[in-house]
Amino acid sequence: MNRVRATRLIGSSFGLVFVQANAGALPEPVSIPLRVLAVAAFLFLGLFNRRPAPEAATAPAPRFGGRYWLVAAAEVVGIAAGLAVINKAFHTPTATVGWIAFVVGVHFFGLATAWSRPQLRVLGGSMAACGAIGMTLAFLGAPAAAVSTVAGILPGVFLFASVWWSSRPQPS
Secondary structure, eight states: OOHHHHHHHHHHHHHHHHHHHHHTTSOHHHHHHHHHHHHHHHIIIIISOOOOOTTTTTSOOOOOSHHHHHHHHHHHHHHHHHHHHIIIIIOOGGGHHHHHHHHHHHHHHHHHHHTTOTTHHHHHHHHHHHHHHHHHHHHTTOOHHHHHIIIIIHHHHHHHHHHHHHHSOOOO
16 A cells, blocks of 8 residues: 555545534434445445545655654644543543544644645644634533534545545646
8 A cells, every 4th residue: 555545545534534523413314424425435435445646646655663653642632631621620521532633633734744745734723623622612512413523423434535636636
C-alpha cells in the first residue's frame, strides 16, 4: 500500500470512528442509517478507492517519519490531558467529544506543516471549530445529541469529505 492510499485509509477510518462513536446519542431512526452510510463511505473512500492522487505529480508524498510521530504524540498527550481536566475538574463528560475533535483538528495544522500540505489546514480548522462549539454546547448544558452531532458526527463527515476531495479528478 502506498502512502497516499494509507492516508486515505487512515482518514476514512477516523471518519468512521467519529460517526460510529457519536451516532448513539441520536434517536435510532437517525443513528442506524447514519451508521450504515458511514460504513459505506469508509468502504468506498478508504478501501475501494484506487484513484491516484491528483497532486501526486507535484506534491511530496506524506511521510510517516519523525515529524509525523511528533505530531501524533502531541495529539495523544493533548487528548489525555484535556480529558482528565474535563472529567475531573469540570465534571462535564459530554464535553469530551468536543475536546477530542478540537485536538484532532489542531493536529492537522502540524500535519500540514510536516507533510507540506497546506490544504490540511482547512480540515483542521473545520474540525477544531466543531470541537470548540461542541465543548461550548456541553458546558452550556445542551443535550448530548446536539453535542455529539456538532463535535462528533460533523467532524467525521469532514474527514470523509477531505478524503473524497483529495481523490477527485482534477479538471483539465
